[in-house]
Amino acid sequence: MSTDSSASGEQPVETTDPGSVDADGAPFLQQPDDGSGHLELAAELRRLRGLVAGSTFEDVHEAVATVRELSDHLEKVGTRVNPFTYETWGVPEHIGANPAIGSRNPISPPLEPVVFPDGTVRVELTLGIEYQGPPGCVHGGIVALLFDEMLGLANAAAGSVGMTADLRVTYKSPTPLLQPLRIEARQIRTEGRKIWTEATLHTGDTLCARTEGLFIEPRGIRDEDRDKPIEG
DSSP: OEEETTTOOOOOEEEOOOOOOOOOEEOOEEEOOOOSHHHHHHHHHHHHHHHHOOOOSSOOOOHHHHHHHHHHHHHHHHHHEEOOOSSSOOHHHHHHTTTOTTTTTTTEEEEEEOETTTSOOEEEEEEGGBBBBSTBBBBHHHHHHHHHHHHHHHHHHTTOOOOEEEEEEEEOSSSSSSSSEEEEEEEEEEETEEEEEEEEEETTEEEEEEEEEEEOOOOOGGGGGTOOOEEE
């Protein structure tokens, strides 16, 4: 597999201005499909991931050989992305590899955020057994990961960019697997380079967890990068 240190020169992923949407909200993050089949491949690998994590088998040696052959093929035909040489944050290679929202990453659910006029960012999702912690429940670390991402998206919706400095999660009730979940995030306030953001996680009317995060805006951030989904 070759390595392209400058990525592919694709344009940054687009986000939606909360002020331009109606009360029903609108998709916030637009991850383009380049027509290569990459997104379909990631979707099938998510399906495979769930089957492997959530099934038992008598003999899958033939399947192992098939998957190994596929991995060898992808290693030959793919162009490796260098994560240290993105031309700017927010390009498809950057967002696509994200473990929470990356449409190209089989690890991600992925989140599909919707933004509302008041700047609230919401996702609705269902998590399978591959995200299990306690039996039948989502792993607490996965909850924290999703919260961190959602806070970053809420900051982007507010026109802010911040790196995570402090993330405090309060777990109120077990987060169930295989049940509809809803996460809502919004920016609270800013003070200089400091940004405070909060979010909640519900299943139905039950509050499963809530969080508040402190983010620090990187020095020298460009104005054109402020509404990109940049966080960490």
